[in-house]
Amino acid sequence: MLERIAAHKKEEVKRDKLQLPLGKLIKQVVPGTMAFSKALTGKSWSLIAECKLASPVKGRLSERTVGELARIYDNEGAAALSVLTDSHFCGTDQHIGEVRQVSSLPVLRKDFIVDEYQLYQARLLGADAVLLIAAILTDAQVQQYLATARQIGLDCLVEVHSREELKRVQQTPAAVIGINNRNLTTFTTNVENTFELLPYCAADRLFISESGIHSRETAAALQRAGIRGVLVGEGLVTAQDIALKVRELSLQGGITNAK
Numbered sequence: 001m002l003e004r005i006a007a008h009k010k011e012e013v014k015r016d017k018l019q020l021p022l023g024k025l026i027k028q029v030v031p032g033t034m035a036f037s038k039a040l041t042g043k044s045w046s047l048i049a050e051c052k053l054a055s056p057v058k059g060r061l062s063e064r065t066v067g068e069l070a071r072i073y074d075n076e077g078a079a080a081l082s083v084l085t086d087s088h089f090c091g092t093d094q095h096i097g098e099v100r101q102v103s104s105l106p107v108l109r110k111d112f113i114v115d116e117y118q119l120y121q122a123r124l125l126g127a128d129a130v131l132l133i134a135a136i137l138t139d140a141q142v143q144q145y146l147a148t149a150r151q152i153g154l155d156c157l158v159e160v161h162s163r164e165e166l167k168r169v170q171q172t173p174a175a176v177i178g179i180n181n182r183n184l185t186t187f188t189t190n191v192e193n194t195f196e197l198l199p200y201c202a203a204d205r206l207f208i209s210e211s212g213i214h215s216r217e218t219a220a221a222l223q224r225a226g227i228r229g230v231l232v233g234e235g236l237v238t239a240q241d242i243a244l245k246v247r248e249l250s251l252q253g254g255i256t257n258a259k
Contacts, residue, residue, distance in 0.1 A: 001187065003136075005112055006112055008088075009114050016117065025121060026120055028124055029120050029152055031123070031153035032128055032152065032155075034154075036128040036129035039105070040176060040208075040229060041206060043079055043228075044228070045223050046080065047079055047229060047232065048078070048080045048082050048232070049069075049078035049080075049232060049236055049246060050082035050084065050233030050236065051069045051099060051237075053091070054089050055089060055234065060090070061234055062238070064237070066095045070099040070103045071103065072242050072246065073246055074105055075243070078105060079106075081099055081103060081107050082233065083099050083108065084110045085109055085125075086110075086112060091110075093125050096127055106155075107126065107129070108129040108155075108157060109125065111130070114137075116145060119148050119154060120148075129176075130149065131157050131178070132145055132146075134169050135165060135184050142158065142168070142169065142172050146172055155176065156176070157177075158174040159178040159179075160180065160197075161179070161180045161193065163200055166179075166197055166201070170205065176205070176206045177201075177206070178210045179193065179194045179197055179208070179210065179227075181193045181209065181210060181212040182212065191209070191211075191213060191218055191222075194227060198225055198227070206228050207227050207228060208230060209227050209229075209230050212235075213230045213235055216248040216251065219249050219251055232249055
């Protein structure tokens with residue numbers, strides 16, 4: 001599935017380049033301020049709350065709009081927002097603008113980045129950061145994209161799933177690394193993946209745990225283990241009380257009672 005999505009994304013980028021060539025795109029980009037990494041490094045714990053409407057496996061997850069979700073997340077204490085712009089998740093580029101209308105929190109454009117063009121595109125759309133998935137990128141691409149992103153004030157959350165990918169990414173300047181608990185081949189989820197990789201995590205990087213976090217107890221255990229935050233989508237949008245779930249996963253009120 002990951003390979004099919006990546007191949008589809010390359011075709012999308014080709015079409016985008018025809019509509020707005022790279023040279024013209026670059027001229028329109030206003031550099032960012034690395035707001036995403038600043039928001040995370042300024043906190044001991046951060047919830048990156050995702051405006052996730054659907055998944056390729058489970059279908060539609062929420063009938064709310066991304067703007068409605070963003071407003072709740074912002075009001076209840078999220079540190080940053082993640083906005084899916086890939087069509088496989090019912091996402092569009094316009095969703096970043098919708099979120100920007102209701103929230104001033106830093107925005108991560110969550111998509112399948114396969115071309116440098118998408119970095120400039122993300123910044124033009126108003127994103128403060130992009131997701132780079134190690135599984136679909138070469139070492140050279142990760143290095144190149146990190147360098148380009150820094151030039152335009154765009155942060156990167158570099159995602160790994162395995163010890164091998166973690167080793168590769170830690171050989172780059174990536175400052176914020178996400179450990180994905182979802183196997184991108186089978187799409188099964190296990191939070192233990194984060195705990196298993198933690199002994200191999202460098203102390204000078206900021207680590208985020210992604211996918212499969214549904215409870216305050218799990219979030220608190222991750223924090224105690226040394227993780228600096230979580231990226232949560234499905235666990236929020238499918239909650240009966242989204243506002244309450246945001247407060248829980250933000251670990252508001254401390255973690256003294258968590259087990």
